[in-house]
Amino acid sequence: MKSLIFQTASKYLLPLLLLFSVFILLRGHYLPGGGFVGGLMAAIAFILHSFAFGLKETRSIVRLNPRYLMPIGLALSIMAAVSPWLVNLPVMTGLWYDEPIKLIGMVGSALVFDIGVYLVVIGSTLTIMFSITDTI
Amino acid sequence: MSNIWIVLPILFQLTSAVLLLFFWNYIKIQKILSALLSLLGLGISLVLFKEVYNEGLLVTQSGNWSAPFGISFVADTFGTTMVLLASVAGLAVSVFASASMTKARLQFGFYPMLHFLIMGLQGAFLTGDIFNLYVWFEVIIISSFVLITIGGKKAQLEGAIKYVALNLLASVFFLIGIAFLYGLTGSLNMADLALKVQEIDNKGLINVTASLFLVAFGIKSAVFPLYFWLPASYHTPPPAVAAIFGGLLTKVGVYAMVRTFTLIFVGDEFLSVILSVMAALTILSGGLGAMVHQHLGKIFGYFIICHIGFMMAGVGMMTELAIMGTVFYLVHDIVVKTNLFMVSGIVLKINGTQNIKELGGMYQNYPLLSLLMAIPLFSLVGIPPLSGFWAKLFFIQGGLESNEYLLIAFIVLGSFLTLWVIAKVWAEVFWKKGENLPKKARGIYFRELGRRQKLALILPVVFLSIISLYIGLGAENIVSLSERIAKELMNPEAYIEAVMSKKLNAL
Amino acid sequence: MELLLIFIIGLLHAAGIYMLLRRSMFKMIIGLIFLGNGVNLLIFLLGRLVKGKPPVIDEASKVFTDIYADPVPQALILTAIVIGFGLQSFAIILIKRVYKVLETDDLDELNSTDEEI
16 A cells, blocks of 8 residues: 555554553553553554555564564463462462562563463464465 | 472473474474474373372362362363373374475474364363363364365365364354353353252253253264264375374364263253264264275274264263273274374375275285284274274173163164274275276375385384274273273262362462 | 343344355355354353443452452453454465365365265
């Protein structure tokens, strides 16, 4: 789609949407949000960009093949899931650091799990979108 | 310590899949890594099995939430036996695929998906929560969708459409059933459901819910009126994929059926009649279907249906002896069916076709290999020292005990049909002189393979054949195992008690 | 509110099944999506509808004393939606591939795997 307005808008929208997706990811622990929604939002940011500038351009921004985001995210989630074993608790128990950290808020194994989900969702959505648009 | 072992098989398969994903473009590394990881996974399942066999039921509450609220993972003897069998089949298929799959197919993530599939199966066998069971079912079907379409041949895609559509429909039914169950009881934990469903007076609603589960699991396990997707799709993917499908995917439906109908919907006359009728017709239609076809993959596909009927018959009779037969048959069937599809894969590699009319001369050219292949073939029939015989014995004993003579007649008929078809396969493929084999334009024949690849094709068959010989010859061990499982299933109080009273770990 | 939901669920199921029974592959998938949405609403409905009582506890009290909306069905639906997202996107890509390879959208023409013996 060659539209000047759309292209200019999406150039600024990309960082904004990515920032917002991180915000959604972080506030997901006590308020609505979380890794899945944040991931989708980040993926949408890239998809919007690819609508405006074409797939090649977006690929060059993402650089890393989105396929590799999936195993990285999964590995993070697995680590978060099994971390309670270290203190002899059942799998997936939430472990929390007592004091909230500035900007991020409460930090715990659930946050790491959510970051993993975030990466998996970005990776899989982008892989799906790229492979669909590739074959059209 | 013990709470780690319960979920370790699942998490281990997940970790293996993730590890393999990192090596997406390095097929050689994937081959070796997958075989090693599967071996390690088998070891982990063995340890879990031994632990449960010696110590009894193990329970862990994931997330440290107490019983009816969180998701419980329960490792009872039935579940861990199935986990062990899934690992066995996974190992065999992982090795077999390294030589039988073409590189073009392996490139699209066959190995990671195989491990995801095994993870889903093991999760389904270990979970104690009905919604979590649904989630594991979805993990299984999404990875099986990928496996069935890998390669993207025309026939594969056609089969995949049917497979995908009906499996999606089955999940919808499963979800409706769960919605009803949650609406009725307000609980999802299977042990808790077992208690709460008993207290509900509205039996009609319970029966409707049970029928929804029956349809959902019936589509998954391919029973009589719901099996049409199976013969349309199972012969289309490459033999390694068909082996894992034929060995495990339909069996997980049977597992779910046994679990729900012995734990949640217990002792319902209406259901057991329906189950028995469905079982009888499944045996008949599967057997007759196997008789007509000439494509090895299709014949074995119909055998899956026919033998699912046997297991259903056991569930329908609902006596301890019959459940014992079902469990024994499950153990035997997973090993043998996986093996059979691998055998059909080797036949395809040797001759370039799977049509039994065109095939022939196997015994003349490969006498030792043919004798090896005879083991799974005749185990399937149940010729006495081999493994299928014992299970059928229990079915018939169980039937006599509960006066289900018609069902016994169908089981005997099904066995005869199996015998007839296997005899035909043996005569056509192995004894007949093979002269006019069509030449394949592409693809590598067995004799052109390297020594290591030949070994990779034959070793899994040897491995599974040894196991099925053990099931047949060392039957007393398997009998005592399935007796114990049947006892646990028919008296679920210990299961319920263990789940509900599991203490939480203190921080 | 319940009545309205019941009608919507019924409509979604009916439309879904009608679409499933059509011969076009695309309509089949749309039917499955309808059915999936209908079931999600069904879970929501069967979890009992409670208006304006979010399951959030006051900081002062430790347990609920009042009636509150059950959060479990919402968690179930969220899970089902996420799963549905994956399955449906796979199914759509598959259908696209099938359409490209076989050059037909008619399910009746996809029977070569059944015909050969």
